[in-house]
Amino acid sequence: MVTVEEATHVVLSHLFKPTVTKVDLNDAVGRVLAEAVKADRDFPPFNRVAMDGIAIWYDEWKNGKREFYIEETQGAGQPQKSLKDVQNCMEVMTGAILPEGTDTVIRYEDVSIQGNVATLLVDTIEEGQNIHVQGQDAERNDTLLSPGIILSPAEIALLASVGIIDVPVFSFPRTAIISSGDELIEVTEVPELHQIRRSNTYAIDAAMKMIGWQSTQYHIYDQKDFVIDSLKVIAEDHDVLIVSGGVSKGKFDFIPEALESINVKKLFHQVSQRPGKPFWFGESKKGKIVFALPGNPVSTYMCFYRYILPWIWKSLHVKKEEQYAVLAKDFTFQPKLTYFLQVTIKNEGGRLMAYPDAGGGSGDFANLKNVTGFLELPLEQSIFKAGEVFPYYSFR
Ligand SMILES: Nc1nc2c(c(=O)[nH]1)N[C@H]1C(S)=C(S)[C@@H](COP(=O)(O)OP(=O)(O)OC[C@H]3O[C@@H](n4cnc5c(N)ncnc54)[C@H](O)[C@@H]3O)O[C@H]1N2
Numbered sequence: 282m283v284t285v286e287e288a289t290h291v292v293l294s295h296l297f298k299p300t301v302t303k304v305d306l307n308d309a310v311g312r313v314l315a316e317a318v319k320a321d322r323d324f325p326p327f328n329r330v331a332m333d334g335i336a337i338w339y340d341e342w343k344n345g346k347r348e349f350y351i352e353e354t355q356g357a358g359q360p361q362k363s364l365k366d367v368q369n370c371m372e373v374m375t376g377a378i379l380p381e382g383t384d385t386v387i388r389y390e391d392v393s394i395q396g397n398v399a400t401l402l403v404d405t406i407e408e409g410q411n412i413h414v415q416g417q418d419a420e421r422n423d424t425l426l427s428p429g430i431i432l433s434p435a436e437i438a439l440l441a442s443v444g445i446i447d448v449p450v451f452s453f454p455r456t457a458i459i460s461s462g463d464e465l466i467e468v469t470e471v472p473e474l475h476q477i478r479r480s481n482t483y484a485i486d487a488a489m490k491m492i493g494w495q496s497t498q499y500h501i502y503d504q505k506d507f508v509i510d511s512l513k514v515i516a517e518d519h520d521v522l523i524v525s526g527g528v529s530k531g532k533f534d535f536i537p538e539a540l541e542s543i544n545v546k547k548l549f550h551q552v553s554q555r556p557g558k559p560f561w562f563g564e565s566k567k568g569k570i571v572f573a574l575p576g577n578p579v580s581t582y583m584c585f586y587r588y589i590l591p592w593i594w595k596s597l598h599v600k601k602e603e604q605y606a607v608l609a610k611d612f613t614f615q616p617k618l619t620y621f622l623q624v625t626i627k628n629e630g631g632r633l634m635a636y637p638d639a640g641g642g643s644g645d646f647a648n649l650k651n652v653t654g655f656l657e658l659p660l661e662q663s664i665f666k667a668g669e670v671f672p673y674y675s676f677r
């Protein structure tokens with residue numbers, strides 16, 4: 282048996298090496314950027330007029346000039362124009378390149394225009410005002426985005442602006458989610474009294490889909506040879522196997538043995554945690570990773586969030602901050618195990634308060650809909666006081 286810390290260390294030392302693939306910019310949100318992106322031009326690429334109005338040469342105003350003859354208009358999308366006489370002005374529109382021979386923009390609200398003459402209505406202006414200066418936000422060749430960023434709408438805008446339509450992203454591993462157990466039937470079937478519809482693989486698949494990770498689902502029955510043959514075949518076509526069930530002490534819990542018989546080396550079996558103690562983890566000679574999660578639905582679910590999610594993020598070079606929350610009510614847990622306490626998070630005055638809602642054990646997956654995640658309560662402690670801060674893992 283290993284501790285949660287040891288298990289975490291082992292899991293995070295056996296990462297998947299992602300390949301780089303290209304996705305269309307329109308499909309890239311939520312994906313993980315695989316290469317650095319540099320500015321192809323300055324940001325902004327020219328001195329950009331930031332207000333609709335007139336552009337003047339500031340020194341003229343400084344020398345007392347308040348009325349300016351309007352030479353012409355510089356619109357957005359027009360090549361740069363030139364002020365012929367510094368005593369004059371040019372009408373300018375937001376988004377236009379600042380005309381040559383001008384250095385200051387005055388808003389329409391601050392001038393009165395009669396015929397071709399603009400007269401200032403304000404007493405003070407500042408040199409260079411209302412201009413978004415070339416290179417102010419970033420310079421050409423500056424690194425705008427680094428690999429390992431999860432692309433949000435903000436990054437999509439940057440990619441668009443530098444002309445990247447085929448976005449290099451890390452690909453997820455080819456992943457199989459495998460349920461095991463003779464009691465489990467298809468969602469579409471009507472169960473006999475002793476049967477239940479399988480739900481774990483759907484939950485895991487859904488959790489994966491939320492981050493853009495696709496998988497294929499399989500089911501295997503509790504016959505040893507069938508388990509061995511099935512796992513062998515499935516392992517051929519996948520980089521990662523996530524198995525649910527069949528890893529404990531039961532007569533029909535063949536998964537660990539079957540995995541070792543197909544040369545998946547056990548890296549640990551059993552973690553001093555609740556739920557999810559029978560968790561088995563291994564790697565094949567070909568570098569295929571196997572997470573064999575305990576079948577109780579809450580165990581499967583929590584092990585996914587506690588181990589597999591951090592594992593995939595680290596594999597894809599994504600840096601995720603650890604989250605913490607404040608226990609909102611006293612709680613006691615005596616066994617010498619790390620306890621994953623289901624909680625509902627409420628933001629109270631900027632503090633994340635975690636309200637315990639432990640549910641009815643690791644078979645009670647109906648409780649998962651009531652909570653937002655879990656607190657990790659350390660093994661060496663058994664009395665947990667309101668106000669103490671613990672690592673928080675979110676389901677949402
Ligand atoms: N003698 C012992 N018995 C058990 C121990 C132990 O240490 N000694 N550990 C218990 C713990 S903790 C857990 S967790 C379970 C883990 O069992 P398995 O991984 O072998 O899982 P199964 O036996 O196949 O199933 C357990 C339970 O979960 C239900 N299940 C499984 N898969 C699904 C699914 N896809 N959808 C919905 N429900 C599923 C299954 O029907 C069982 O009720 O072992 C304890 N026993």
Ligand code: MOO
Pocket residue numbers: 554555556557558559575577580643644
């Ligand atoms: O881990 Mo078992 O996970 O308590 O049911």
Ligand SMILES: [Mg+2]
Pocket residue numbers: 526527528529530531534576
């Ligand atoms: Mg079992």
